[in-house]
Amino acid sequence: ETGVTQTPRHLVMGMTNKKSLKCEQHLGHNAMYWYKQSAKKPLELMFVYSLEERVENNSVPSRFSPECPNSSHLFLHLHTLQPEDSALYLCASSQEWGGAGGLNEQFFGPGTRLTVL
Amino acid sequence: QKEVEQNSGPLSVPEGAIASLNCTYSDRGSQSFFWYRQYSGKSPELIMSIYSNGDKEDGRFTAQLNKASQYVSLLIRDSQPSDSATYLCAVLDSNYQLIWGAGTKLIIKP
Numbered sequence: 001e002t003g004v005t006q007t008p009r010h011l012v013m014g015m016t017n018k019k020s021l022k023c024e025q026h027l028g029h030n031a032m033y034w035y036k037q038s039a040k041k042p043l044e045l046m047f048v049y050s051l052e053e054r055v056e057n058n059s060v061p062s063r064f065s066p067e068c069p070n071s072s073h074l075f076l077h078l079h080t081l082q083p084e085d086s087a088l089y090l091c092a093s094s095q096e097w098g099g100a101g102g103l104n105e106q107f108f109g110p111g112t113r114l115t116v117l
Numbered sequence: 118q119k120e121v122e123q124n125s126g127p128l129s130v131p132e133g134a135i136a137s138l139n140c141t142y143s144d145r146g147s148q149s150f151f152w153y154r155q156y157s158g159k160s161p162e163l164i165m166s167i168y169s170n171g172d173k174e175d176g177r178f179t180a181q182l183n184k185a186s187q188y189v190s191l192l193i194r195d196s197q198p199s200d201s202a203t204y205l206c207a208v209l210d211s212n213y214q215l216i217w218g219a220g221t222k223l224i225i226k227p
Contacts, residue, residue, distance in 0.1 A: 002162070040125070043161075043205070043217040090160055098213040101149050101168050106207075106215065108160040 003027040006091050006109035013081065014117050021076040021112050023091030031097035032074045033106065034066060035090040043090070049074060050097035081116045088113055119144045121208050123218035132227050136193040138204050140218055143187070146211030150182055150189045153205040155220065161205055165191060196225045 003026045013019050025032060034046040048056035049068040063085075065077040074091055090111045096103040120143045130136040138152075149168050153161035167173045167180040167189065179192040189208070193200055206218040 040219065042121075042219045045215070088160075100209075100213075102166060104149060104209050104213070104215060105151065105163055105166055107163065111160045 002107040002109070004091060004093055004107055004109035006112055008112060009110060010113045010115075012115045012117065013078070015081060015083075017081075018077070018079040020078065021089055021091075021114075023074040023076075023109055025072055025074075025091075025093040025107075025109075027093055027095075027107065029093040029095050029107075030071055031094045032068065032071075033092040033094075034074065034076050035092065037088040037090055037111075047076075048097055055097060078114075081114075083116050086114055086116045119210050119214075119216050121206055121216045121218040123204075123206050123221045125219060126222040127224050128221055129224045129226055130196050132196060132198060132225055134196055136196045136200065136223055136225070138191040138193075138206075138221050138223065139188060140190065140206030140208075141188045142206075142208045142210075142216070144208070144210040144216070145184075145187060147184075147187075147208045148211065148213070149209040150180070151207040151209075151215075152178075152180060152189075152191045153207060155203045155205055157202075193223075198225045198227055201225045 031050045036044045047066040067075040088111045091109040092106040094106045122141045152165040155161045165180040167182045173180045177194045181190045203220040205220045
């Protein structure tokens with residue numbers, strides 16, 4: 001256990017559905033991240049929040065909408081997804097964002113395996 | 118475009134031997150370097166961090182950093198079948214962005 005939890009662990013949704021992924025960290029960290037991991041590709045950073053403010057948005061389609069109500073919780077709201085959005089979605093946290101050394105060590109949740117039909 | 122390069126493998130190593138995993142990066146101003154292990158169907162797990170040139174040892178793992186040559190490596194001594202996984206290299210660049218490699222698949226053969 002890394003101290004980062006994600007729900008649900010598996011999700012199957014149709015292209016017209018709306019769903020949300022939830023992440024919670026119990027590490028007292030100030031930064032939280034959403035990543036997408038597709039087969040045989042590097043991790044793709046989607047969003048970064050630092051102290052509840054979004055600091056990175058890497059050209060992610062608007063059908064993905066993040067929300068960070070406090071420093072321990074992060075959501076990813078999904079709507080009208082495409083089959084190519086099927087992937088493992090990973091949440092991570094680190095002590096700080098933009099700092100040096102160990103402040104950037106990221107700890108991952110177990111991920112949500114998303115399948116879009 | 119800043120890059121982190123890893124050989125995708127698979128790298129096959131006999132049990133008990135030393136496994137050597139390599140990673141090169143493009144941004145000379147990179148700050149910090151991380152190795153993650155990812156088992157199939159699981160999330161990445163941090164196993165080593167290194168911040169200065171030289172070697173850093175932790176149990177059976179040794180991370181080696183050479184900033185002049187822009188490479189970082191991970192050695193696993195006395196390899197065990199449980200070490201079979203994909204190893205991800207991540208580099209904190211000069212803009213404090215974490216750049217990820219695509220990973221090397223390691224297979225330890227009993």
